[in-house]
Amino acid sequence: MSALPPKSSVVKLPDAWFIACASSTLKKKPLAFTLQGTPLVLFRDASGKPAALLDRCPHRNAPLSMGRVTPGGELQCAYHGWRFDGAGACRAVPGLVTDADVSLKARAAEAYPAEEQDGYVWVYSTAGDKPPEGPYRFPLLDDAKYTTVKREFSVNGTLHATVENTLDVPHTAFLHGGLFRTPEKKNEVEVVVRRHGTFAEAEYLGEPRPTGLAGRLLAPQGGVVTHFDRFLLPSIAQVEYRLGEKSHLITTSAMTPIDDFHTRVWAVVTYRLPLPNFLVRPFLTPVAERIFRQDAVMLKAQTEVIRHFGAERYTSTELDVLGHEVWRLLDQHANHRPPPADVKEHRVKMRT
């Protein structure tokens, strides 16, 4: 099949919301944060609302993140004490006697829209006015029947490679062999791949119920397995499982491209299971973390090879159901192409 992506999977995504940090980590001190290679500084204004400025004082280019937040909620540079509000406007230059005919615009720090939602501080990747739409909303967070666990990870990988890894089924049997899929591939499943305008999904048909005790516990009344993998622009990777009536698990990973080759993963696992939580979590967490560590090691090694050779040189088969869709969507967003209006669908068979 075709080699993909053609040159390099590195993209810069404008006009997109990304998670900068958990709400709880942004307190009274300014916080440095890099988004797509651009150093930003986060702080809270007097009302507690988060703000994000370019982390470079317009005066002498000191990093504003070395400064402090005044009691009035202004960010003050540590070098000469210039003060900025959450919109980036310069509010004071210590030592100035008069400030009459001076345009203050040159003194402003570039401001990036920032919002707080679902327990995260989100930053918009294009400086300027408040964008028309808010950040992505994680599903089912407010549903009392669901439990939510949040985790964060750092990965040495491009956004594309990290998303593809998260949504890739074939490697799980191999790299994570024994953890949740077995290397002996006995089951043949059908995958429906759908390309939408701003997202893509793979639906797995015919996946067998887990055998033995696990199957009886998770789906005591039997029933069908439903499994979707999804990529949603700009950077959401989602895996959804249903097992019978009572088991439902969605893992949503919001990815933040720190720079071309580093991605921060904000994973939100929301589930409803027929088992009590105290039984589930001791098993779920260590397995998930071991899987993550194995993926992180592999993504780092893959990234080093790609950087050494200058770019990817991929060969794909029909099993690589979402990698190319992810690439197409990222490229479409990065280059301001309008999302196609039609939905395309194709089917693939896979042994899992």
Place this chain on the structure above:
Amino acid sequence: MSALPPKSSVVKLPDAWFIACASSTLKKKPLAFTLQGTPLVLFRDASGKPAALLDRCPHRNAPLSMGRVTPGGELQCAYHGWRFDGAGACRAVPGLVTDADVSLKARAAEAYPAEEQDGYVWVYSTAGDKPPEGPYRFPLLDDAKYTTVKREFSVNGTLHATVENTLDVPHTAFLHGGLFRTPEKKNEVEVVVRRHGTFAEAEYLGEPRPTGLAGRLLAPQGGVVTHFDRFLLPSIAQVEYRLGEKSHLITTSAMTPIDDFHTRVWAVVTYRLPLPNFLVRPFLTPVAERIFRQDAVMLKAQTEVIRHFGAERYTSTELDVLGHEVWRLLDQHANHRPPPADVKEHRVKMRT
């Protein structure tokens, strides 16, 4: 006000004397030293006079600083034993039987003029003949009424940023808040800024005498405060204070650009105070070193931001009295422009 400097403050200064090391550190062994990115080797010839050569043997490019100085005062390469005198001429090639018709010029190591003055070894930044003028002379070193203290520091900063920091008044109240200026700015002073052909100075008028005990000790008979900040080409930053009749302090910092983003500061503090030395030094030295450390941390952070973005992007106000003058002078020297003959003067008000 205008953004400055327009692109990057990195300059290469030809035809200029810089301090390479303290006289006492150049002994019998050759010493490696980098000037504006060029590796040099310093050594003393048979008469003890310092010499500076390009730190690359013309034969096989081994660093001459790995070699030794012969009893005859020649620098001998450690690889094949070629020997060079202080002018860079090759004096011996071990193993050669005859050496008749060979032009020795290709075998010479490039030599840079070197002088010893005021306890320092100075090197000229352009290879070749002895330049018409000698190095800068520090003021009042021979005056018995003055005490001199020498210090040296390394800074992660361009020459321009380091000089501007040294001569900048507004940041002292802020970055060094509490150390020698207070953040509450009560005093309004007038600053006279003068542009000369090869130097610039800022004279501060109306600075108040220190209050309380310090003022009574330093200027027992009262009197006027005189304060000058100066930049002298190629790289001298000078701060001069007079307090009444008896207190006079000049801090002269000769800067050596090691490479584009590293500057070595040779500070010479010369003073006459109405207090005995044993009272002054225990206070002066720790305060000066704390100020230096704070500035060094800030310059390093500023430099990292500038390098990350590729160049400076400064916004200035009238308080930035000397930064632009320093830039103009460095640029003038770097580009061999003749110094303007006239003196320009303007006045600025500042709260300190």
Place this chain on the structure above:
Amino acid sequence: MSALPPKSSVVKLPDAWFIACASSTLKKKPLAFTLQGTPLVLFRDASGKPAALLDRCPHRNAPLSMGRVTPGGELQCAYHGWRFDGAGACRAVPGLVTDADVSLKARAAEAYPAEEQDGYVWVYSTAGDKPPEGPYRFPLLDDAKYTTVKREFSVNGTLHATVENTLDVPHTAFLHGGLFRTPEKKNEVEVVVRRHGTFAEAEYLGEPRPTGLAGRLLAPQGGVVTHFDRFLLPSIAQVEYRLGEKSHLITTSAMTPIDDFHTRVWAVVTYRLPLPNFLVRPFLTPVAERIFRQDAVMLKAQTEVIRHFGAERYTSTELDVLGHEVWRLLDQHANHRPPPADVKEHRVKMRT
């Protein structure tokens, strides 16, 4: 004399055999190995024959050296489990249901010819078919009258600089002063330099027999000293000594250019001496290793200077008998120029 090489001694040598590792270090696990900057992976197929592939899985560019060798002698990628044979052909893609109309060529890993000979695994520097000629054969390995000692070293130096250092006589008296040549140069020898099509040699005439006990032990019946230094394409540096009838020593260093500035040296010392081995080795080995360490330090320093300045800038004398020949041969091979048919010879006098 002329500066050489004109720009930079860095070459890439196609169509050449280089030692990748000692046979004994390539066992059941795949082994990463870099040749002229290209990451390769070595492994043994089912028959034990060594194979070398580009260390990048054609699927998602994971390093194949992270994988494992299957019991069937295939190299299996650790990410998705693709399997490759020694020729680089893809033998399995786990999960694929049908594999009918897919050209498998895009799934192949680039394969480099590999051979095992003289206790080493050799790899050919151009991917593709088995080359017409095999690797270099070390002399006298099978001669029962000779003893062979193998050593390996890593050097921070270009292939050219490392070869020239190995074959350079004048530096030994100086850098290794006292170890086997003395700095007082009393002997005048004649050197015959011969340029052949694919090798060059320097024959030293009139070298004195070692004096004292060493001379009587090594050449008890007296006789003439014969000394050749040779460079053979692509990367063999050879030093041969004969002392009378009974003493004969050849040090052959097969160099592997790991990348532009790192060279691995595989030294094979083969000798016949009138002394019993238990007397010789305790002296030979430590001296050889001390010489190597001194050379390694010097090559590293030389390389750093060359890299800092961007390229070599050499001045040579008649004493640099082989450096230019080595350069000419490397350049000839790198640029596919036919070897000259004639032999050129010139003579030089040297004090050693």
